[in-house]
Amino acid sequence: MPEAKNISSSVAASPNTRRPLRIALFGFGTVGSSVARILVDSKPEGLELTHIYNRNVARKKADWIPASVTWTEDAEALLTSPEIDVIVELVGGLDPAGVWVERALAAGKSVVSANKKLIALKGVELENLAVSTGGHLKFGAAVAGGIPVIPGLEQGLSGDRIRSILGILNGTCNFILSKMQTGGEYATVLAEAQAKGYAEADPTEDVGGFDARSKLAILMRLAMRVEVDPEGIARQPITAVSAVDFSYARDLGCTIRQVARAEQKDGAVAASVGPVLVAAQSPLAWSRGTENMVILNGQYGGNVVFSGHGAGGHPTAVAVVSDLLALAYDSRRVRVPSKPAAVDAEFESAHYIRFTVKDRPGIVAEITGALAKEKINIRAIVQKEGFAESALPFVVTVEPCKASALDRALAAIRSQDYLIEPPLNLQILE
Amino acid sequence: MPEAKNISSSVAASPNTRRPLRIALFGFGTVGSSVARILVDSKPEGLELTHIYNRNVARKKADWIPASVTWTEDAEALLTSPEIDVIVELVGGLDPAGVWVERALAAGKSVVSANKKLIALKGVELENLAVSTGGHLKFGAAVAGGIPVIPGLEQGLSGDRIRSILGILNGTCNFILSKMQTGGEYATVLAEAQAKGYAEADPTEDVGGFDARSKLAILMRLAMRVEVDPEGIARQPITAVSAVDFSYARDLGCTIRQVARAEQKDGAVAASVGPVLVAAQSPLAWSRGTENMVILNGQYGGNVVFSGHGAGGHPTAVAVVSDLLALAYDSRRVRVPSKPAAVDAEFESAHYIRFTVKDRPGIVAEITGALAKEKINIRAIVQKEGFAESALPFVVTVEPCKASALDRALAAIRSQDYLIEPPLNLQILE
Known part of the structure; x- marks a missing residue:
């Protein structure tokens, strides 16, 4: 000793x-x-x-x-x-x-x-x-394997105050979603990911958002200096997304990625992990296959983007050996103090909501009525042709609103007999 | 003491x-x-x-x-x-x-x-x-102000062997070129950059590539562990690029950026700074305005991309304060040994060459003959309509070849009477 x-x-x-x-x-x-x-x-x-x-x-x-x-x-x-x-x-x-x-x-x-x-x-x-x-x-x-986000944060951004984090932190989900973007249903693409060794036999840890949630909690502590219970971070599995959502997303100029998101505003901390609509032209849409990406927004330095191979033996090993070298060189961590904090999912965000209904007159009126009751403004209602009236998917997009207000509106709709599955509610990042 | x-x-x-x-x-x-x-x-x-x-x-x-x-x-x-x-x-x-x-x-x-x-x-x-x-x-x-490339390299990538560096390291040049991409001649855009405080009254240090050359030499030492004379790094000013080059680049699916580039291969070290054709879909084309970007390719970890605000008071100050915090926390640098090395510009690269000529029969035959003599394969010859025959710009693109072979071919052409200005020779990054 x-x-x-x-x-x-x-x-x-x-x-x-x-x-x-x-x-x-x-x-x-x-x-x-x-x-x-x-x-x-x-x-x-x-x-x-x-x-x-x-x-x-x-x-x-x-x-x-x-x-x-x-x-x-x-x-x-x-x-x-x-x-x-x-x-x-x-x-x-x-x-x-x-x-x-x-x-x-x-x-x-x-x-x-x-x-x-x-x-x-x-x-x-x-x-x-x-x-x-x-x-x-x-x-x-x-976090993010071969991409030096943690050393970048500790050594190069400690002088800033990071206000928000956007991350593609799970290579398995990114492989699945970026593959679905070019066509293919979830089950088929998952099978391919499993065959390639990108997904486990039981993929729950990845596709359920558990893995990304742990990584987000670590980044939040280092970047925002808040200690949150990772199990308190809201999470939505990517399994609910299907080919029809990519088709609707494309019409909206977007694609879909699993995004780990956190924000610190007026003392409150919000965080979530799940599938999200991102603009097709945005950096988050650039990452393909098993790549990872992290975008940090600082009060002083603005946006910093890191991307690369977040997983895999060699990239992860680079991070491990780099940590060992830092120990050999007596390079101590810059461990700025952090504080325990509560976390909710109360983002102010635009949303994409897909309803799958057994069609009958009056459905749109009921849905828009429930949204109006919560003072949520509708941006667009989109319905593609070619679906059976017995299982008709259509999409409502809404202007930025509090997540809780939208949850209340959807809870009021959820019990309606015309819904043949629960509405799929995704944030739209703008 | x-x-x-x-x-x-x-x-x-x-x-x-x-x-x-x-x-x-x-x-x-x-x-x-x-x-x-x-x-x-x-x-x-x-x-x-x-x-x-x-x-x-x-x-x-x-x-x-x-x-x-x-x-x-x-x-x-x-x-x-x-x-x-x-x-x-x-x-x-x-x-x-x-x-x-x-x-x-x-x-x-x-x-x-x-x-x-x-x-x-x-x-x-x-x-x-x-x-x-x-x-x-x-x-x-x-280097790259608010983007933690140096700490990322020293602390997070020391375990890898970096084989190549591609960098957009000068915000002034990136502002000028990304603005010229959307239309506008160099002189007009430079004046705008000066009015906005992005360019100095004498812009030589930036547009001439001197600034990026210093930064590249620093990155080469930390990433590739070679100590090169920054003044030995080949440099080409961006002033030679004009609107017509952006027009030709667009037809080739590319745009133009000032790229600082270095490569270590079989013990030889090559480096250069200058305007380069980059694929419109490539990460280097993403960076707009005064943004910086660095792409490092490692033997083990593959590509890692950093981007953000490379200059400006606040972003640069974040890097300074982060360094101060590292000192306060006794976080020593991971200073892996480096060695003095010679540097040349002998990249194996595809090229874009714009000739501006006083038209007469036989010019293309002479140019292609000079290239053939150096065993350089032509990829395409492109000539847009609408230019006067007295100052006709046309472009030859060539398959990857040694820079020195192309230089010899161009030296043989340079004295010809039909050239009304020296050929503009740019690398194409693929």
């Missing part, structure tokens, strides 16, 4: 003035093997891979890993081993990975983690633990 | 555990007053503005600056004053600003500078000086 402490408080200007950081890699999957690949091939100064933990070493062991590296199935032993300075946690999830991170930090080690769920839920607590023991916690790979 | 040394080697985890860094601002122009504005309004923890140097205090003195701040016209006295921890150098140029930076570092102080010319020419030397005295040199504002 005094050993580890000595490392973290060293004042060396370059890592070559002391022995390399000894690294234990936890998890040898896609990202873990990419991290090992970069460390072995690039040999970054100041870093030495010494241990690899995996549940099943016999199955994972790779012949290109130098013989000097110890493979083990005993995670516990590594957490307090005096031979190790840094744990790279790529296992994911809260248990056991979260427990391991905590124990490593408690032992005065530093931790580099790509675990968005853990950092979103327990980041502050773990950082405080690190400060108390002299370790360091870095998690540049937890 | 022991005082300053104590600060720079402190191991505090948060700036609030010690007294704030005392800051002397050198230069109270657009950026300087924005830095002061953020420090006064936002009061970032750990930072205290104590001195402002300006050549003419009576003219600059602002009533919103707290009375606790000392105004002075005596720069020299501040450089060694024990009351000051950090010098913020916003004066620009090599002399006296460069001398001041050197003297401040020699006195063990830290320096935050936005001086691209100084950093491009003397960055390595000044960093080594800082390491030897225990000071720190930060220059996040020197």
Whole structure:
């Protein structure tokens, strides 16, 4: 422990003035093997891979890993081993990975983690633990993988006050939606994403918005300095979007993306994750396939856009190795204070609402009446030809209004017998 | 000196555990007053503005600056004053600003500078000086102002090997060219840029490519780890581009931007700055007005794109204040070793060549003959209607070839009597 402490408080200007950081890699999957690949091939100064933990070493062991590296199935032993300075946690999830991170930090080690769920839920607590023991916690790979949004925020935008975040933070959803944009129903495109390894067998974590929600909570803390409960962030699955919505969106000059959105205004904090209409000419529509994008709006600096490969073994591994190099160079995080805050989804936004109805006279009058009651102005009513009267989709777009007012209007309509499925309500970003 | 040394080697985890860094601002122009504005309004923890140097205090003195701040016209006295921890150098140029930076570092102080010319020419030397005295040199504002490219590179991409850089690094040129794209000749648009304060009375530094060249040299060192002589980077002024080129570019599905470009391949380093044809659908064409953009291509992480406001008081001030916060949090730079390298402009690229000729039979045969002699394949010959035969512009595009081969072919043509101005030769980025 005094050993580890000595490392973290060293004042060396370059890592070559002391022995390399000894690294234990936890998890040898896609990202873990990419991290090992970069460390072995690039040999970054100041870093030495010494241990690899995996549940099943016999199955994972790779012949290109130098013989000097110890493979083990005993995670516990590594957490307090005096031979190790840094744990790279790529296992994911809260248990056991979260427990391991905590124990490593408690032992005065530093931790580099790509675990968005853990950092979103327990980041502050773990950082405080690190400060108390002299370790360091870095998690540049937890959000947007190979795109340096976290270092960009901490090191380059700490002087600004970020007022809003717009993010395409989940590559799986972006692949699915940008593919649906060129034709194809959700189920077909999901199957393709699964075949390509872009989507899990159970895609809920991604398509349900859980993954993006964790990442958004992390960005909100670093950018807006608010600590919110990630589970309190409103989320809408992309599964509700179908080909007909892309067709209507195109007529409106838009396309659809899963957008993680947060805004701080007059002390209130709003955040949401879900499918959103974005202008076809806007930066958010540029990102195709599994790309990620983050747009930060600062009071002083205006908009800053980051984009690139948010996931995948190699891009994520770049973020991990960069965090390791920062540790080797004693580059501490710029950890500006944050505060707990409540979060709602009360954006003031234009909306796209698709109703699918069994047609009969008077439906439009009833819907527009319910909207009028909440003082919501209608922008357009669009109905494409070629659908059966028994399941007729048509779209109402409304001028910017509070989300809660629209929710009330839709709740009043929801029980009507003419609706054959619940209305699909999407924000329009302008 | 022991005082300053104590600060720079402190191991505090948060700036609030010690007294704030005392800051002397050198230069109270657009950026300087924005830095002061953020420090006064936002009061970032750990930072205290104590001195402002300006050549003419009576003219600059602002009533919103707290009375606790000392105004002075005596720069020299501040450089060694024990009351000051950090010098913020916003004066620009090599002399006296460069001398001041050197003297401040020699006195063990830290320096935050936005001086691209100084950093491009003397960055390595000044960093080594800082390491030897225990000071720190930060220059996040020197390239792309409010866009965190430098921190993104140092902190988030150090784990990658960057193979190429494409940058829109000069807001003045981007304003002029993106405006010419929508119609208008160079002289008219330049006058508008000057009226808006986007261009200097003498615009040579910007339109000639000198400014972007310094910035590119800085990025090349941090990204590719090569130290090149900025004055050795090939440069072509944007003044040679006229409305007719935008018209031809449009027919080719392109537009024109000033692009700073560098590539590392098989040990050779190529770099250039100048007007370039970029696909209308490519990210480089997205940037409008004074925006900047940087696209880095990494061996492991693929493309990462940064964009935003590269200049202007507030965005640049965000970068300066962020650097100050990094100093306050003991966040040292990740300074991976770089090596001196030779640089040429030997890109393998497609080209657009506009010939303006006094028409007579046989011209095309002579030009294509000269290209054939260098084994350069022609892609297209385009000639728009409506020009006088006495000054007829037409365009030849060629398949990717070595820059030197094309230069030889054009040198052979250059002396021909039918040319009424030298051919305009632009790279086409694909």
